[in-house]
Amino acid sequence: MSFKRIIGHEQIIAMLQKGVEGNSLPNAYIFSGPEGVGKMLTALALAMTIQCLDPARDGCGSCPSCLKIASGNHPDLMIIDKGEEKIKIEDIRECRAWLSYKPYGEKRIVIVNQAETITTQAGNAFLKTLEEPPENTLIIMVTTNLHSLLPTIISRCRIVRFNRLSYSDVENIAIKEYNLGEKEAAAIASLSNGSINPNAFAVGGGKLAMERELSLNLLKESLSGNLEYILTATAPLVSDRGKLSVCLDFISNIIRDIALIVSGESDKIVSNRDIIDSLSEMSDRVSLKWAVAAFDMVKEAKQALNRNANSRLLLEELLIGIRYAAKRG
Numbered sequence: 001m002s003f004k005r006i007i008g009h010e011q012i013i014a015m016l017q018k019g020v021e022g023n024s025l026p027n028a029y030i031f032s033g034p035e036g037v038g039k040m041l042t043a044l045a046l047a048m049t050i051q052c053l054d055p056a057r058d059g060c061g062s063c064p065s066c067l068k069i070a071s072g073n074h075p076d077l078m079i080i081d082k083g084e085e086k087i088k089i090e091d092i093r094e095c096r097a098w099l100s101y102k103p104y105g106e107k108r109i110v111i112v113n114q115a116e117t118i119t120t121q122a123g124n125a126f127l128k129t130l131e132e133p134p135e136n137t138l139i140i141m142v143t144t145n146l147h148s149l150l151p152t153i154i155s156r157c158r159i160v161r162f163n164r165l166s167y168s169d170v171e172n173i174a175i176k177e178y179n180l181g182e183k184e185a186a187a188i189a190s191l192s193n194g195s196i197n198p199n200a201f202a203v204g205g206g207k208l209a210m211e212r213e214l215s216l217n218l219l220k221e222s223l224s225g226n227l228e229y230i231l232t233a234t235a236p237l238v239s240d241r242g243k244l245s246v247c248l249d250f251i252s253n254i255i256r257d258i259a260l261i262v263s264g265e266s267d268k269i270v271s272n273r274d275i276i277d278s279l280s281e282m283s284d285r286v287s288l289k290w291a292v293a294a295f296d297m298v299k300e301a302k303q304a305l306n307r308n309a310n311s312r313l314l315l316e317e318l319l320i321g322i323r324y325a326a327k328r329g
């Protein structure tokens with residue numbers, strides 16, 4: 001994974017690239033930001049760029065060094081990732097011992113994933129390394145929760161803040177990295193909240209686009225009072241709570257978009273941009289008051305679903321409620 005393949009975070013990438021080219025990287029970074037936006041990927045891309053043997057040093061992805069990083073076997077790279085477990089003092093001792101050897105190539109690089117799981121004792125031990133890092137060392141701590149790190153650690157590192165991805169970034173990732181079709185990518189991006197959940201991406205397979213279309217039609221036909229359509233279309237949802245849950249997410253997401261359109265907000269922040277014509281059509285028929293009421297009703301339906309309420313009843317109540325709220329204006 002070289003910088004070239006990372007989608008989004010353009011400013012961060014440019015800044016890191018400049019640091020590599022000008023040999024001006026600090027000894028330690030903290031990559032902080034929400035889950036699933038590419039912090040770890042960027043850390044690996046930085047390691048690859050630093051160690052790349054290609055004269056252009058751009059993380060070519062094909063030299064022996066890049067290949068070793070990609071497979072997690074580079075002698076100058078240590079990744080501390082304990083998953084569910086905490087990072088303990090033994091892990092830090094091992095890391096400190098490893099760092100005391102000279103690098104084979106440019107630098108010894110340590111990437112600490114989920115750095116927020118470091119225990120206080122281990123954190124204090126690590127602080128010594130951060131205070132007096134051996135020459136040619138780069139430490140990258142990756143975290144979703146910056147403020148759970150010791151303040152003394154934070155003060156020794158350069159902090160890089162990762163924001164959520166834009167909808168079009170998520171769409172691009174879905175298409176390029178997960179090989180999803182355009183419609184499916186748009187549907188998944190609209191529910192993504194700007195981050196990548198690999199599990200959701202893997203399930204995709206054309207179903208999400210269909211579920212979004214069903215959700216859109218349910219909302220549209222509820223507004224028109226087309227009971228016949230609603231009865232037929234909701235049948236598969238009543239028997240499949242997982243699908244119903246996804247559709248409720250889509251409905252709430254579509255209502256949010258309609259509220260944005262009604263309020264005259266820019267199209268850019270609408271999450272279902274590829275179906276904006278249908279949304280605009282619906283927004284002509286409702287008010288902001290309706291959107292607020294409908295949004296709450298979907299939230300209640302979702303809570304009822306989580307409490308194991310009868311899915312047919314909660315869905316009927318929701319769709320009828322949405323219709324009456326529109327009639328009230």
Ligand SMILES: [Zn+2]
Nearest residue numbers: 052060063066
């Ligand atoms: Zn390379």
